[in-house]
Structure formats: structure tokens, C-alpha cells
Amino acid sequence: MKIDLAVLGRRFERHQTEYENAALRVLRSGYYVLGPEVEAFEQDFAAYTGAKYAVGVNSGLDALRLSVRALDIGAGDEVIVPANTYIATVLAVTENGACPVFIEPDACFGLSAEYLAAAISPRTKAIIVVHLYGQGADLASIMEIAKAHGIPVIEDCAQSHGAHFARRMTGRFGALGCFSFYPTKNLGAFGDAGAVVTDSAELAEKIRMMRNYGSKVKYQNEIAGVNSRLDEMQAALLRVGLRHLPEEIEERQRIAAEYREHISNPWLALPKKREAAEHTYHQFVVRSKHRDDFQRYLKEHGVTTLIHYPVPPHLAQCYRDLGHQAGDFPLAEEMAQEVLSLPLFNGMTQEEVQCVIDLCNDYRPILGGDEG
Numbered sequence: 001m002k003i004d005l006a007v008l009g010r011r012f013e014r015h016q017t018e019y020e021n022a023a024l025r026v027l028r029s030g031y032y033v034l035g036p037e038v039e040a041f042e043q044d045f046a047a048y049t050g051a052k053y054a055v056g057v058n059s060g061l062d063a064l065r066l067s068v069r070a071l072d073i074g075a076g077d078e079v080i081v082p083a084n085t086y087i088a089t090v091l092a093v094t095e096n097g098a099c100p101v102f103i104e105p106d107a108c109f110g111l112s113a114e115y116l117a118a119a120i121s122p123r124t125k126a127i128i129v130v131h132l133y134g135q136g137a138d139l140a141s142i143m144e145i146a147k148a149h150g151i152p153v154i155e156d157c158a159q160s161h162g163a164h165f166a167r168r169m170t171g172r173f174g175a176l177g178c179f180s181f182y183p184t185k186n187l188g189a190f191g192d193a194g195a196v197v198t199d200s201a202e203l204a205e206k207i208r209m210m211r212n213y214g215s216k217v218k219y220q221n222e223i224a225g226v227n228s229r230l231d232e233m234q235a236a237l238l239r240v241g242l243r244h245l246p247e248e249i250e251e252r253q254r255i256a257a258e259y260r261e262h263i264s265n266p267w268l269a270l271p272k273k274r275e276a277a278e279h280t281y282h283q284f285v286v287r288s289k290h291r292d293d294f295q296r297y298l299k300e301h302g303v304t305t306l307i308h309y310p311v312p313p314h315l316a317q318c319y320r321d322l323g324h325q326a327g328d329f330p331l332a333e334e335m336a337q338e339v340l341s342l343p344l345f346n347g348m349t350q351e352e353v354q355c356v357i358d359l360c361n362d363y364r365p366i367l368g369g370d371e372g
């Protein structure tokens, strides 16, 4: 059976009429960028997260880089980031001229609070926490340390729409919560889109200005902003997606529960659950010492998987100048060698779920001399 990592068209097909009606409404409205649909989506999304304000922007990266900038972070400043994140988290720091300080992950793929306090210096101006794969990081410990040092937290929620920690939604712990609505995300647009949520009227206003050339009033440019506007089409389609997000998260959780219950193979480690967190399974990530062999085996049987992520940012070619070497963050590097995301998507059939389970259970690695 051929199974892709994600089949986004199934989400569309399920709610096709609603999406088509929303798209037609925009086409006929005469408003195409920053109009009533964006305003309505911002209100809907703020209400969904419980934040006072939501500001729509062009992407998750823009949500992050404008958030870093809104905190007046720039050259000479340090920002703490997890060593096992997607490159965008780090780009948001370096694009502002600041220096990323990497921290090892804990066993649940979140920034490890254990290493955090030691990494804080007088130059630390923010901590970016990433709720990787849809599971909240250790927010209780991280927020406590951040508060004790008076350092603002930015949450990278690109993968954690609707995920909770201690019954509070991710994105609601730090000064700013940054979301991506890239099509593969749990709440996905039909192009690029993102948003920042915050309870601060001042930060919301600043980001609102920055996304639109630094102006509140047309042609009055108070700050040197950027063009990171959300368009009406994406906003209208996101409003449809948002209405169905709770049931779609439940569906992902049901599939993940089946994987957890039925995948049993000593050569594979299932993702560890954090006690206080509610996982929304943006990705279902297993670990294997034989990851590349396992991925090849699944491919041979028609199942597509993906590695999130094969190169940790400190070893990325673009960050050679930071001077890091292999071995600097051994836990993050080990993860990069072992993680594999299995197919899990809305509209996945029972046969597809069962096929992934059976293949996982049947897997045996090709062993070298002293293994096995």
C-alpha cells in the first residue's frame, strides 16, 4: 500500500464546500490584503487561544522574527534557542543581528530546563521555547527560570496549535506566541501565513505596524517595517480550518493512540509523553538506532516518512561562522541521527493506519557484526 507522510487534499475534500464558499466570498469582495477577513480571523484566533490580541503575518518565520524585533533585540544580544529545532527558530534571531545560544533537548524533544539557567548571561535578552512536534515543552520549569531572571519568553508554536500544558494553551505562557499556518501544519493555510498572539497591547501594536511597512496611518512610517501582511484569501480559508481544528486534533490524537497501543518493536522507541502536556501530534516521531535502514524499509514497502530534522541548526552550513562543531550538543545530534516521523494526517484511513502499524511491528534491522 502506498502511504504518504501527509495527504493535505483529504482535509480540503472533507470541508470542500466551506472552503470554496470562503474563497468565492473573497474573490467577490474586492478586498484582498489586510481586510475584514484578516480582522475576523485575528479575532477568531485570539479567542481560540485565549490571548487578548492576534496579529496575522506572512509566515511563521515572520511571526518569530518580528517578535524578536518587537522586544528590541539586536546586535550584541543573545537569545536562547533549542538545539533541536527547525532552522526558522534560529533565523529569527540571526536575522535581527543577535546571537543564538543553543540548549540541549530533554527526552520529550523540548528545550531542557536542566541546561537553561547555566546558559543565561547578562547578554541574554530572550528565550525561544519550541513546542516541537505538537507537545508543549517543560513550561513550568522554563517559565520559573525565565521569571527569576526577568527574561522574556517567546513561544514557537509553529507545530503546537491547540496543544496545552497544564490545561493552558501553548502560546499563552510567554510574552509572545508565534504560529505558522504553512499548509502541513495542524492549522494549515493554502499558502504561507502566520500569526503572533500576545496579551500586550503595546507589542501587538508594534507588530501590527511592523508587518505593514511600519505604519499605522497610510504613508506615515513611524518605524522601518517590512511587508509581512496576511492576505484575505488565506485568512478566510484559515477561518474555515479553525472551525474544524478541535475535531481534527482529536482525530490526530486517536491515530496516535492506535500507534501507541499497537506498535511494539524493541528496535523502535515511541515518542515520550510529558506528564503535564497534551500532545496534538503535528508529527508522530519514533526513534531508532537503525533509523536510515528503517526509513529505507518503509520506503520499499510504499510508506513515505520524513526526518525532522537531519541537521541540527548549529551544524547547518549557514551557521559555520558561529564556530560550532559536531559533538557540541550530543543529545540534539543523536536525535538528528535517530528520529523519524511516521505518516499521520487528517483523513488517514483505518487500512493506512493498520498498514503502518504492521510494517513497524514487522521491522527487523540489518545488523552489523556485534549487534543483535
Ligand SMILES: Cc1ncc(COP(=O)(O)O)c(C=O)c1O
Pocket: 059, 060, 061, 062, 085, 086, 088, 089, 130, 156, 158, 159, 179, 180, 181, 182, 192, 193, 194
Ligand atoms: C518549529 C518551527 N518554527 C518556525 C517555522 C516557520 O514557519 P513558516 O514555514 O511558516 O515560516 C516552522 C515551520 O516551518 C517550524 O516548524
